[in-house]
Amino acid sequence: MDFPRILSGNWETPDSHRLTVARSRGVYSRLPKALGMAPADITAVVKDSGLRGRGGAGFPTGMKWTFVPALEKRKGKPVYLLCNADESEPGTFKDRYCLWLDPHLLIEGMIIAARALDVRVGYIYIRGEFRYIARRLDEALAEAYTAGLLGKNILGSGTDFDLYVHVGAGAYICGEETALISSLEGEKGQPKLKPPFPAVEGAWRAPTIVNNVETLAVVPWIIENGAAAYKAIGTEKSPGTKLFSVSGHVRKPGVYEIPLGLPMTTLINEYAGGLLPGRKLKAVIPGGSSVPVMTPAEVELCSMDYESIQTNAGSYLGSGGMIVMDDTTDLVAALTNLLRFYAHESCGQCTPCREGCGWMYQILCRVRDGDATAADLVTLRDLADNIHSKTICFFGASAAMPVQSFLTKFRSEFLDRVQGRGAGAA
Amino acid sequence: MPKVKVNDVELEVPAGTNMIEAAKLAGVEIPHYCYHPHLSVAGNCRMCMCETDTPRGPMLEIACNMQARDGLVIRTETDNVKAVRKSVMEFLLVNHPLDCPICDQSGECRLQDYYMDHGKYDSRGNEAKVGKHKRQDIGEHIMLDAERCVQCSRCVRFGDEITHTGDLALMNRGDHTEIGMFPGMRLEHDYQGNLADICPVGALTSKDFRFQRRVWYLRETASVCTGCATGCNIQVCHQEGEVFRYTPRRNDDVNQSWMCDPGRDRHVAIGSLSRVLRATVDGAPSADAIPELARRIRAAGAGRVGFVLGTQASLEANWAMLQLVRANCPDAKVFWVAGADADAIAKSDTFLMDADKNANTAGVKLLAEWAGNVGDAAALRAADLALLVVLEDDVVSRVGEVLAPALAYLGTQHNPTTAAAAIVVPVAHVVEMDATYLNRQGRVQRARRATNPLGEAVPAYQALDALGAALGRAPGTRMPVATFLAMARVIPRLAGLDYRGLGTNGKLIAPATPAAAEAK
CATH class of the missing domain: 3.10.20.600 (Ubiquitin-like (UB roll))
Known part of the structure; x- marks a missing residue:
């Protein structure tokens, strides 16, 4: 199948994280065009491309950008652009490749997004475990500043944009955008109530756009090739x-x-x-x-x-x-392992998630160890239902959905275990 | 004003009202832990979830973060809502120690109350409970038991938003989350007792009240604190004549939901050793103190008798003293002593703790202005007196000298003035009588009788009525309701007021002059 490698095209090139190498591969070549465009036109192209947020929710990126209030409505407040590089979802390890192998592509995307959204200051919020990547990002930022690609009057366009790397302390919940904002502000990383939504009132109570690494890294290609070219890839509702x-x-x-x-x-x-x-x-x-x-x-x-x-x-x-x-997998053990993660990572704010995740994990440990009854499975399912969508953020649902789906789709494995006839791989 | 619908009740509420308050206006109680009307919205307990109509159909949302807007509909008693409340109770209790028999919150605990109203499930908790730190002494007035906590964060927000001390925080994550002090910190502010009040469970308890009395034995009487000129609204909690605590009573115009620790501590004085319980004449107990005082007033001669109005005493008592003088010895001199002393200023702030530790300075000023010819502290010092009759004012301490060859004192506590006084008449404490006080805002507020006066004490307005009778003409101030009406009839700024009209939150009186009215 023939398609452009928009994100991973430079990964095999040696030293692809270096500015000179990145430039030779076309990174930053879209900047002059983007910086010459009216901000609203950049947003329009991204909106037309149908790009959807790659962090997990799949919300249309261009639409999100239009939620930022106009200058007169935000009473002189700045707009912040935050790159969510807190990649912590178990099983997900794509952003770390983007950051490690092509940091300049992300920076280029952020400069273009900053131009579109009238942003002067941006942050790359990166999870604490990625400290080695943060160091590489800092080097990339230094290269970009030296080359006049960041800071005041970028490439003589009159656009100013300062970009910082902020290292989190290693909490899954800080990938949730409002928790990320809390953490960036110096507070405990806990989600905030919505409304207000970050695009209206986010970091330091100013309008804030939070986009995933992969989302921002796509933007230069869309600017270069146009919305139609992007839409030509993928499906109608899921382009690219x-x-x-x-x-x-x-x-x-x-x-x-x-x-x-x-x-x-x-x-x-x-x-x-x-x-x-x-x-x-x-x-x-x-x-x-x-x-x-x-x-x-x-x-x-x-x-x-x-x-x-x-x-x-x-x-x-x-x-x-x-x-x-x-078929060698013990699904009971797999689910128990997942719930251990969620019980550990629940921020502890909302009652159902705080108390429920640990409770579900304890029940699952007993199921795994053959120390549970069928009634415990009923309780487990109830707890998951009682957590799902009863909390401030989506974490509750994230912990509940694996339990609900494992219990529904692989019911017999769990029933076998409580009846003591399990495969016993635990 | 937006029109909202709570269950079947349609009502208009002020824009921005959240739906817990809107439901309250509709007569519907929505259970909640973390929401507090005088703190920011946290939305974490999830107990207030109600069903509302959205473009995507009926959804469960938290009422505390829902602002009233036109057409908003919430339902508080659907099966879904009831199920959520039940499950939230189950989650809250799964790691709770269930130590109600030894917990001081029993009887006023939201876990208990809501379990009975919304829980009542068969326990499914088969797992080991999470252990947390117990019996933590975190301040002069407060003990913390983290296992009983429901992590509502009210206390954290109180520290952040009311005292601005930022001393409490939620530590750790998940079901190991617990409230705690930052390392090396203790509660250092003067509003600690409020933490025990706003804690909906038994996590933060008052050291003063711990293990003293089960709350279901206590009766509550609405009153006001007389610890300073602020006049915080309080509940006097008492059983069989003994007062166990004061708690703040909500009045958004005076003290919101709060009161200070020194004010809270004042109940200790009611039955303390310093309380004046017996009438004495020349140091010996006497059943005839009032007739004897009347005899000495006559003997001194009206021109050489002085009376000191009391800024600690009620409007009724001061009125009684003025009326007594007017009826029996119009040539006697009347004084009042204003102001705060240096210690009091040190114990004051810009919130509730006023530098003037007298509850009724504004009231005495009002009466003095109305009566005219009332002298100040300097006039008192300069006056040539044979006898000085003092109403609940420790003038010897405040003016710094004994002032007259003979003193008579009507008061509640022993102090340098009682020590110097030839005649001491015990009077009722504020919790022992009906009376009114005028606070620093110019708000008349009622104190209500909670307990019987101790010892030989009677309310000061009755003691003064008896003194007037002994002098020949009683001022007619035995009954406080009638006394207040008599004042309101002749003092223009009190015109139209009566006890019933003062309600539970008191009434602001008219400003002193038209100029003052314009300045406001």
């Missing part, structure tokens, strides 16, 4: 290419850039090399650990776009973190 992180029981785990709409089996069997010899597919988590799990039958039906996965499997494309599990 996307990075997928494939892990688990496949022969070639890794990050793959593919056009949206590619059959899921093609991604697993061709790009990721298929399963190990003699193994059979048991389950796939398509979009990061938070989304509902899929059965092999559902995998056959789905293609890699937002609509297909939702329609055919009741799951989500999410962040594109695909976890493939073959």
Whole structure:
């Protein structure tokens, strides 16, 4: 299949993170054009391209940008642009490649977005575990400043933009945009009530746009080639290419850039090399650990776009973190492992999520260890239902959906375990 | 004003009203932990979830963060809402120690109340509970038990938004989240007691009240604090004649929901050793103190008797003193002593703690202006007196000298003035009588009788009525309701007021002069 590698095109080039190499590969070549465009025109092109946020929710990026109030309405307040590089969703490891191998592409995208949104100051919020990447980002920023690509009067265009790297302390919840803002402000990383939405009142109570690394890195290509060219890739409602992180029981785990709409089996069997010899597919988590799990039958039906996965499997494309599990997997142990993560990462703010995640984890430990009854499974399901959508942010649902889907789609594995007839892989 | 609908009740509410308050106006209670009318909205307890109509159909949303807007509909009693409340109760209690039998919050605990109203499930908690730090002494007035906490963050917001001390925080994450002090910090402000009040559960309890009395034995009487000129509205909590605590009573125009710790501590004085319980004449107990005082007033001769109005005493008592003088010895001199002393200024702030530690300075000023010819502290010092009758004012301390060859004192507490006084008449404490006070804003507020006067005390206006009777003409101030009406009839700034009209929140009186009115 023929498609442009918009995000990963420079990854194989040696020293691709260096400014000179990046420039030789065309990075920053879109800046003169973008800086010559009216801000509203940049937003219009992004909106027309149909680009959807790559952090997980898939919200139309151009539409989000239009939510920033006009200058007179925001009473002189600045607008902040935050790049969400807190990639923490289990199974997702695409942004770290973008940041490590092509940091200048992200910076170029952020300069263009800053031009579109009248932003003078931006931050790349990067998770604490990525300290080594943060150092590389700092080097890239220094190169860009020296070359006049950041700071005052970028390339003589009159546009000013300062960009900083802010390292988080390593909390999953800080990938949630309002928690990210709390953390950036110096507060405990906890989500805030919406409304107000960040685009209206975000960091330091000023309008703030939070975009994922991958989302921002696509923007230069769209400016160069136009909205129509981007829409020509992928499907009508899910245009463009996307990075997928494939892990688990496949022969070639890794990050793959593919056009949206590619059959899921093609991604697993061709790009990721298929399963190990003699193994059979048991389950796939398509979009990061938070989304509902899929059965092999559902995998056959789905293609890699937002609509297909939702329609055919009741799951989500999410962040594109695909976890493939073959028939050697103990799904009870897998779910227990996931809930250990959510119990540890719940910020502790809302009652259902705070108390419920730990409770679900404890029940699952007993199920895994053969110390539970069928009634415990009923409780487990109830708890998940009582957490889902009862909290300030989406974390509650993220912890509940794996439980709900595992219990529904792989019910017999759990029943076997409480009846003491399990495969006993734990 | 936007028109909203709560269940079947349609009503108009001020724009921006949140739906917990709007429902209250509609007579519907929405259960909640984290929401507090005088703190910012946190939205974390999830107990106030109600059903509302959205473009995507009926949805559950938290009422505390829903602002009233035209056409907004909420339903508070649907099956979905009831199920959510039940599940929130289940989550809140799964790691709670359930130690109600030894918890001081029992009886006024939202976990208990809401469990009975909205919970009542069969326990499914088979897991080990998360242990947290217990019995933490975090300040002079407060103990913290983190296991009982529901992480509503009211106390954290109180520290951030009311005292601006930022001393409490939520530590850790998930079900290990617990309230705590920043390392090395203690509560250092004078509003600690409010933390125990706003804590909806037994996590923050008052050291003063811990283990003293089960709250269901206590009766509450609406009153005002007489610790300073602010006049915070309070509840007097008492059982069988004994007062166990003061708690703030909401009055958005005076003290919101708060009061200071020194004010809270004042109940200790009611039955303390310093309380004046017996009438004495020349140091010996006497059943005839008032007739004896009347005899000495006559003996001194009207021109050499002085009376000191009391800025600690009620409007009624001061009125009684003025009327007594007018009826029986119009030539006697009347004084009042204004102002705060240096210690009091040190214990004051720009919030509730006024430098003037007298509850009724404004009231005495009002009466003095009306009566005319009332002297100040300098006039008192200069006056040539044989006998000085003092109403609830420690003038010896405040003026710094004994002032007259003989003193008579009507008051509640022993102090340098009682020590110097030849005749001491015990009077009722503010919780022991009905009376009114005029605070620094010019708001007349009622104190209500909660307990019976201790010892031989009677309300000061009754003692003065008896003194007037002994002198020949009683001022007719035995009954406080009638006394207030008598004042309101003749003092223009009190015109039209009566006890019932003062209500629970008091009434602002007219400014002193038209000029003052314009300045406002």
